[in-house]
Amino acid sequence: MPKTTPxxxxxxxxxxxxxxxxxxRLAGVSTSTVSRALAGSKLVSEETRVRIMELARxxxxxxxxxxxxLRMKQNRTVGVVIPYDxxxxxxxxxxxxxxxxxxxxxxxxxxxxxxxxxxxxxEELDAAAAPFDTGRVIGIILIGQWRHHEQLxxxxxxxxxxxxxxxxxxxxxxxxxGGDNVTGGELAAAHLIAQGRKHIAFFGDINLPEVGxxxxxQCRALRKAGMKVDPALQVSVSFLxxxxxxxxxxxxxxxVPFDAVFAGSDLMAMxxxxxxxxxxxxxxxxxxxxxxxDIELAGYFHPxxxxxxxxxxxxxxxxxxxxxxxxxxxxxxxxxxxxxxxVRNSSV
Amino acid sequence: MPKTTPxxxxxxxxxxxxxxxxxxRLAGVSTSTVSRALAGSKLVSEETRVRIMELARxxxxxxxxxxxxLRMKQNRTVGVVIPYDxxxxxxxxxxxxxxxxxxxxxxxxxxxxxxxxxxxxxEELDAAAAPFDTGRVIGIILIGQWRHHEQLxxxxxxxxxxxxxxxxxxxxxxxxxGGDNVTGGELAAAHLIAQGRKHIAFFGDINLPEVGxxxxxQCRALRKAGMKVDPALQVSVSFLxxxxxxxxxxxxxxxVPFDAVFAGSDLMAMxxxxxxxxxxxxxxxxxxxxxxxDIELAGYFHPxxxxxxxxxxxxxxxxxxxxxxxxxxxxxxxxxxxxxxxVRNSSV
DNA sequence: ATGAAAGCGCTAACAC
DNA sequence: GTGTTAGCGCTTTCAT
Numbered sequence: 001m002p003k004t005t006p007x008x009x010x011x012x013x014x015x016x017x018x019x020x021x022x023x024x025r026l027a028g029v030s031t032s033t034v035s036r037a038l039a040g041s042k043l044v045s046e047e048t049r050v051r052i053m054e055l056a057r058x059x060x061x062x063x064x065x066x067x068x069x070l071r072m073k074q075n076r077t078v079g080v081v082i083p084y085d086x087x088x089x090x091x092x093x094x095x096x097x098x099x100x101x102x103x104x105x106x107x108x109x110x111x112x113x114x115x116x117x118x119x120x121x122x123e124e125l126d127a128a129a130a131p132f133d134t135g136r137v138i139g140i141i142l143i144g145q146w147r148h149h150e151q152l153x154x155x156x157x158x159x160x161x162x163x164x165x166x167x168x169x170x171x172x173x174x175x176x177x178g179g180d181n182v183t184g185g186e187l188a189a190a191h192l193i194a195q196g197r198k199h200i201a202f203f204g205d206i207n208l209p210e211v212g213x214x215x216x217x218q219c220r221a222l223r224k225a226g227m228k229v230d231p232a233l234q235v236s237v238s239f240l241x242x243x244x245x246x247x248x249x250x251x252x253x254x255x256v257p258f259d260a261v262f263a264g265s266d267l268m269a270m271x272x273x274x275x276x277x278x279x280x281x282x283x284x285x286x287x288x289x290x291x292x293x294d295i296e297l298a299g300y301f302h303p304x305x306x307x308x309x310x311x312x313x314x315x316x317x318x319x320x321x322x323x324x325x326x327x328x329x330x331x332x333x334x335x336x337x338x339x340x341x342x343v344r345n346s347s348v
Numbered sequence: 349m350p351k352t353t354p355x356x357x358x359x360x361x362x363x364x365x366x367x368x369x370x371x372x373r374l375a376g377v378s379t380s381t382v383s384r385a386l387a388g389s390k391l392v393s394e395e396t397r398v399r400i401m402e403l404a405r406x407x408x409x410x411x412x413x414x415x416x417x418l419r420m421k422q423n424r425t426v427g428v429v430i431p432y433d434x435x436x437x438x439x440x441x442x443x444x445x446x447x448x449x450x451x452x453x454x455x456x457x458x459x460x461x462x463x464x465x466x467x468x469x470x471e472e473l474d475a476a477a478a479p480f481d482t483g484r485v486i487g488i489i490l491i492g493q494w495r496h497h498e499q500l501x502x503x504x505x506x507x508x509x510x511x512x513x514x515x516x517x518x519x520x521x522x523x524x525x526g527g528d529n530v531t532g533g534e535l536a537a538a539h540l541i542a543q544g545r546k547h548i549a550f551f552g553d554i555n556l557p558e559v560g561x562x563x564x565x566q567c568r569a570l571r572k573a574g575m576k577v578d579p580a581l582q583v584s585v586s587f588l589x590x591x592x593x594x595x596x597x598x599x600x601x602x603x604v605p606f607d608a609v610f611a612g613s614d615l616m617a618m619x620x621x622x623x624x625x626x627x628x629x630x631x632x633x634x635x636x637x638x639x640x641x642d643i644e645l646a647g648y649f650h651p652x653x654x655x656x657x658x659x660x661x662x663x664x665x666x667x668x669x670x671x672x673x674x675x676x677x678x679x680x681x682x683x684x685x686x687x688x689x690x691v692r693n694s695s696v
Numbered sequence: 697a698t699g700a701a702a703g704c705g706c707t708a709a710c711a712c
Numbered sequence: 713g714t715g716t717t718a719g720c721g722c723t724t725t726c727a728t
Contacts, residue, residue: 017483019721019722020721020722021721029698029699030698030699030700031699031721031722031723032698032699032700032723032724033697033698033699035722035723035724036697036698036723036724039723043697043698044697044698045697045698048697048698060481060506062478062481062482063482063721063722064482064483064720064721064722065482065483065484066414066417066418066423066483066484066720066721066722067418067483067704067720067721067722067723068721068722068723069414069704069722070414070415070418070704070705070706070720070721070722071703071704071721071722071723071724072704072722072723073704075414077464082453095443095446095644095645098443098446098447098449098450099446101446101449101450101465102446102449105430105465105466105467106467109466109467114464114465114466114479114484115464115465115466116425116462116463116464116465117449117453117462117463117464117465118453118457118462118463119453119454119457130410131462133408133410134410134411134412134413135365135412135413135414135415135705136413136414136462158408241644241648267644267645267648270645270648271648273650274648274650277650296443296589296615297443297615297618297645300589300615300618300619300622300649301648301649301650302621302622302625302649302650367705367706368705368706369705369706377714377715378714378715378716379705379706379707379715380707380708380714380715380716381713381714381715383706383707383708384707384708384713384714387707391713391714392713392714393713393714396713396714411705411706412704412705412706414704414705414706415704415705415706415707415720416705416706416707417706417720418704418705418706418720418721418722419705419706419707419708419719419720420706420707420708420720421720483721
């Protein structure tokens with residue numbers, strides 16, 4: 001572990017960081033006055049206030065937020081946690097999660113909050129609360145509900161202010177914000193059905209709440225169209241990019257006929273398309289494909305990907321606003337963000 | 349601006365956060381003993397240490413890091429800043445930058461550091477130092493050098509510990525970590541030349557240091573092959589995804605013949621390929637295309653993208669290790685991470 | 697309008 | 713081994 005000596009350690013020329021007492025001395029006033037001046041209090045005369053502010057600015061002095069926070073018992077930092085899968089030791093790479101991070105950064109910056117990012121082992125989700133427990137952040141936004149409903153409930157029961165990006169589940173103590181997965185799945189499947197597709201495969205781990213709901217949506221669309229649900233067309237594969245390839249191979253192995261694929265994520269849709277092509281299938285000619293997420297690159301893929309859009313900008317804002325509710329001690333309802341189908345060429 | 353009342357505000361049932369004094373009282377010892385016990389000091393008897401630790405754990409007490417930092421004048425948080433373009437008000441979306449964020453998160457987590465992410469207006473780069481000036485972070489990693497060489501120099505002159513992802517420039521006071529852009533460009537162009545391409549277009553804003561160096565590499569490869577550099581084949585376009593489309597259109601407008609494109613980023617390569625196709629060009633048949641970055645999706649594109657790989661995992665680690673050098677008061681040399689050409693189908 | 701003094705939650709001499 | 717005390721850099725009564 002690197003040492004990172006404290007700034008005041010005697011490594012030569014490290015000039016000591018300026019502090020309020022210095023400004024006070026230089027201005028010939030007390031620290032109280034400096035504090036007030038910098039805070040824009042009207043208790044200090046216009047003249048000295050200006051003088052002190054100028055001085056501070058010319059010396060590039062800024063208040064030490066740590067000390068200020070301690071004294072004022074406040075904090076404008078929000079924790080964002082992205083669990084990683086300890087088994088695969090998978091690192092942060094899903095473009096959708098990454099975009100969410102960007103969107104959260106934007107939403108928080110806009111409101112004057114800082115964002116503390118940490119990664120935790122998905123199996124030790126309790127650790128997600130650490131930045132809160134240690135007082136560094138006022139609450140936690142967790143991206144990736146995965147299968148950890150129970151652990152999340154426990155965190156909420158402990159009164160950790162936490163908002164989770166994911167699906168709304170029965171008996172849920174924590175607040176979630178997520179896309180409307182059932183409708184999303186239904187839209188996707190209905191679209192494929194409208195294109196005349198008869199055998200629609202589903203790729204994705206339906207044990208994950210969000211994916212499960214997307215599949216449920218597909219089933220609903222099938223039933224509405226008077227078609228029956230064939231379990232042989234449902235292939236459970238992980239969220240990793242290779243998922244698409246594996247799913248196609250498994251489906252071919254099963255030997256069930258299919259003319260469409262609804263994939264649990266765009267990444268999976270893309271690898272599915274590539275694998276289908278390698279096996280000589282034309283997309284969308286022989287197999288129509290629909291993805292999920294509408295990541296930045298979906299439209300640039302060949303063929304451009306039909307997909308269900310998760311409105312990431314609003315998602316970020318919603319996550320933040322619900323968290324701030326919780327932080328202020330108000331209850332925060334779980335939210336569903338409406339999704340829409342983006343029809344491109346991979347399915348028509 | 350939302351209020352975010354301090355935790356001790358009187359909104360009903362917010363139970364006060366446990367603190368060391370509480371543990372001390374419950375254990376019947378002084379706070380010093382608790383402090384020592386929790387720090388694992390050998391000054392406290394085995395027995396009381398265990399007792400106190402158990403107590404703390406059962407009560408889910410954790411030390412308030414803010415107070416600890418203040419007292420110990422230490423900090424294990426690193427700032428990561430991603431400037432945004434104020435003109436286009438462009439938000440964080442380039443997959444490469446996003447991946448870099450992920451890689452940094454991993455590298456920092458591994459070393460036990462936290463990551464504070466902020467976004468600043470690229471025109472006000474001075475603001476990038478704010479998290480440092482206010483004592484929240486021990487140093488800054490800035491992703492995106494853009495055109496702000498001068499402002500970065502000023503930050504370094506102010507002794508802000510800062511490491512920048514970007515190109516190494518003459519008269520540079522700050523530390524950079526970046527790919528070897530010249531070699532990268534040379535590899536890409538040499539590859540295209542080896543494929544028998546005669547008229548290689550370059551897409552990208554060569555005023556950006558990194559892109560300029562990639563172009564320089566291309567020129568070098570051309571000269572080595574005894575070919576001449578045709579300025580009409582260089583098209584300056586922004587880093588935005590649409591850049592690729594605009595570049596192709598501009599090139600066609602110019603009417604110069606071309607049989608290859610070297611694009612400044614993968615995103616641009618992808619949109620270029622799509623636009624070329626729309627105009628009836630076959631890739632790689634009539635036009636070979638090479639990108640830059642090797643983003644996650646490059647291999648899944650159709651055709652799979654030949655590209656220059658920026659090793660993002662090492663990049664993250666290198667950025668962090670150089671920053672920690674600076675923080676410890678040691679000089680940190682700028683680093684170039686070797687790049688390699690990944691040959692896929694878009695160019696062969 | 698300004699200053700003195702107390703204290704935010706913690707650690708580290710220094711006593712015993 | 714453990715407690716007492718001072719103080720990290722700031723804000724805020726309470727005096728003046």
